[in-house]
Amino acid sequence: MARIVIIGAGMGGLAAASRLATLGHRVTVCEASGTYGGMVGRYEREGFAFDTGPGLLALPAVYRDLALKTGREPLEQLVELAPVDPESRHLFPDGSDVVLANASRGGVGRALDAAFGAGAGERWGAVVNRGRTVWEATRRPLLEEPRPAEPVADPYPVPARRGLARWLPSGRHTLADVARRELGGHPGLTALLTEYALRHSLDPAAAPAAATVLPYMEQSFGVWYVRGGLRALADAVYRRCELRGVEFRFGAAAVPVVEDGRVCGVEVGGERIAADLVLSSADPGAAPEAGPTGTPAGGRITVLLALRGARPEGTVHRTVVHAADGERELDALRRGALPERPTVQLLRPDDAALVPDADHESATLTVTVPGAVDPAGFAEHLLEHLAANGVDLRERLLWHETRHTPYVPAPSLAGGPLAPANESPTPGLYLIGGHAHPGGGLARVGMSACITAGLIGPA
Incomplete structure (x- = not known):
């Protein structure tokens, strides 16, 4: 049995902790913040609740495997999972309105x-x-x-x-x-x-x-919604960790300790915790000015909307309002500027757990932006942009909350640079989460935990 310390209680850290504890290791998770889940966060106010990170789940097979391997239970016994159908509605600047089926x-x-x-x-x-x-x-x-x-x-x-195109390089x-x-x-x-x-x-x-x-x-594989929001998935994995005896220390910013060329534990506020192995979900280096495929648009603005009035009958869960001018949007992102009329994702879940009563609706706007921007006033601008495209929520708005995430890791792809390997060059130190192989995204951080647990093996 190895003593293992995991730095970070995001989804990668939770998934790794539950897998390693199931394999018989003694696992401690140190988290700098006061809660678990990382980017799969939750904001609650006046009876409204919102996912502050991703709102939909792709490749649920990753978490189905986690549920089975750590507890011999189907994921559907831990959370209420439903396909999103239709998958999305797309509003284009020429007035086209396209509704796409899920997994079809x-x-x-x-x-x-x-x-x-x-x-x-x-x-x-x-x-x-x-x-x-x-x-x-x-x-x-x-x-x-x-x-x-x-x-x-x-x-x-x-x-x-x-x-003639045959002769072009x-x-x-x-x-x-x-x-x-x-x-x-x-x-x-x-x-x-x-x-x-x-x-x-x-x-x-x-x-x-x-x-x-x-x-x-x-x-091909579809998009899924977790009833209660994706935070419910983080809750389920956290409970699985508790059942497997994982120890959690919140408000504990940890850094690896290396002696004689090998990791021997972590330091937390002057205290040293001995460990045979350390798994870190922290960024192994400073966030790059350009993402792994050359774009500076690695950030995200999320706007949480509390709306008066019931969710209209027939409302699609996910609507995408496409940029008024796609090339201008990309040019602004490459220059590090906020796009004037950008591509906006609007999520409007039909979920009673997210609203104070049936006469209210919660919705979320998400936009990809450069990392170093000032989001002040951008929410009002986005609402005007949506209204110009036939989705006017302004009269129903009770309040809004704007969040800016400066850097969101991209997935690793063939033909481009890959995220760092899970087994680091420092003996005893492993890398997990969105900054490590196989890159960013909720499914991929679950995969990073699975790969790393496989590298370590059973106690």
């Missing part, structure tokens, strides 16, 4: 044909099919196994070019190239692909074509 690529294709004309769904489907090739080639090395020693080549099958194929060459530069389809990139802190002009794996995963 055929349904997505039909909706795109109806909105943009015959052939649009086929073009999109062809790109997503190539994203499937990426998934099949990279699932094991980039999601299920320790980080490869060498960079992973982008396996995206670039279609053969025709005519091929070079590296980016997500922007996919939009231009394979989606024909169609503004609606390009905006749809760009939204996937921005949501994951990626710049389409720098992200490899392998990023098409993101729409493939979502449209």
Whole structure:
């Protein structure tokens, strides 16, 4: 039995603690803040409740595996999990209004044909099919196994070019190239692909074509909602840790202690806690000025909206209002400025647990922004932007709360730089969470815990 200290009680730390304790190790988690969950936070006020981080769950199989491996229970016995259907509604600047089905690529294709004309769904489907090739080639090395020693080549099958284009230099194929060459530069389809990139802190002009794996995963495996908000998932994993005997120390900012070239514990406020192994979910270095795929837009602004009046019948859970001008939005992000009329995600869950009564509604706006910005007044600007696109919530607004997260780690992708390996160069020190392999995102931090627990093994 090893004595293990985990720095950080975010989702990666909780998942690792529950797995390692189940394997028979003695685990202590040190968390600098006063609670667990990390970016999966919760804000409550006047009977309203909000997720302050991600609001939807992709690849629930990661947490299903965690539930089974640490307690032999299906995830659905720990939380109430439901598919989001329709998956999303998209409002485009030309007035197009497209509703996409959840986990139905055929349904997505039909909706795109109806909105943009015959052939649009086929073009999109062809790109997503190539994203499937990426998934099949990279699932094991980039999601299920320790980080490869060498960079992973982008396996995206670039279609053969025709005519004079055959003589142009091929070079590296980016997500922007996919939009231009394979989606024909169609503004609606390009905006749809760009939204996937921005949501994951990626710049389409720098992200490899392998990023098409993101729409493939979502449209193939679906998007899910946890009743009570995603904070309920953090609660469930925390309870599992308690059942497995994990010790928690909150308000305890810990740093690894290295002696004779090896980690021997952590220091917390002048106190040393001895350990055989230390797992850290802290950023191993300063947050880069540009994300792992070249974009400075690694931050996020979240606006929590308390609304009077019941949630209207037939309201879609997730609505995306696309940028008025996609190129201007990307140019602003690259310059480190707030976009004037950006791509906005609006979440409106139908969940009685999040409101004081049936005559109120809670909603959340999310926008990708540069890390160093002043969010003052931006919430009012976003509400005006939504109103101009037919979603006017201003008259119903009781109050709002604005949160700015300066840096959100992007996922590791084939064809681009990879996050640091889980087993660090310092003996006894392991890296977990969004800053480590396989990168950012709720599913990936759960995978980082699984990979690391596998590297350590049973007691």
